[in-house]
């Protein structure tokens with residue numbers, strides 16, 4: 001199966017509520033995508049639809065050029081780790097591994113056992129005796145050891161402490177390097193994960209606001225800081241996402257590439273230029289956007 005995903009004009013309505021409004025996108029295989037957006041903007045709905053687990057109300061979805069719905073050949077090579085309730089509470093880890101082994105065609109049992117040790121879990125442990133963080137770790141183990149060509153993590157780390165989350169990120173990169181696959185992570189912990197994403201998708205109110213390579217995003221969005229009157233000429237023809245004043249000083253978030261000359265001119269004027277962290281950029285982008293200097 002080619003692990004590319006295509007959504008064309010995907011709309012999802014729940015009764016009268018529009019959760020997704022004509023979303024079109026293409027995800028190439030063997031890349032790491034970050035799906036970002038505020039609460040309730042449609043991320044989980046989109047992930048369910050693009051993985052063939054839920055039909056859209058309108059629009060078309062294809063995995064590897066074919067509709068994914070109710071196709072065992074797609075499902076056995078696709079792993080979806082949800083925020084919670086991934087497992088029946090009465091099962092123990094051994095039973096869950098057994099099911100995973102029979103379900104996922106690329107399941108790696110030795111790797112799963114290795115990960116179990118890393119996350120301090122045992123085969124005998126029942127899901128109902130696990131803390132939230134332990135259950136999340138188990139979800140992550142299944143996601144990684146499935147080695148599925150498309151692996152989706154939808155906020156998979158609830159209850160995990162910072163150290164355990166870091167272990168997850170390190171393992172993800174390490175295993176992806178050895179076994180490339182299409183990874184999609186929906187997350188609110190953007191700054192923790194932004195280094196990992198090759199491409200970022202930002203959603204707002206049921207629509208896809210932006211899909212961009214993370215490096216390109218970093219090269220086209222900046223904070224400019226300095227005295228208001230000195231900043232002002234540099235803001236013409238640039239998209240201003242946000243501005244904050246402190247006395248005569250101003251910090252302005254702009255979305256625009258900067259030429260070397262422009263950077264030098266800014267430096268001469270005593271202005272500072274710094275990168276906008278992706279999390280901040282998402283917040284600015286999903287707030288009201290304004291264009292040009294007249295703000």
Ligand SMILES: Nc1ncnc2c1ncn2[C@@H]1O[C@H](COP(=O)(O)OP(=O)(O)OP(=O)(O)O)[C@@H](O)[C@H]1O
Pocket residue numbers: 014015017018019037038039040041042043044045046
């Ligand atoms: N089963 C459902 N029935 C009715 N409305 C739903 C259902 N599932 C989702 N919605 C609504 O659809 C919209 C999108 O929800 P969705 O869960 O896809 O967003 P999300 O971006 O994943 O949110 P979060 O970040 O909070 O998890 C929300 O307004 C939500 O209330």
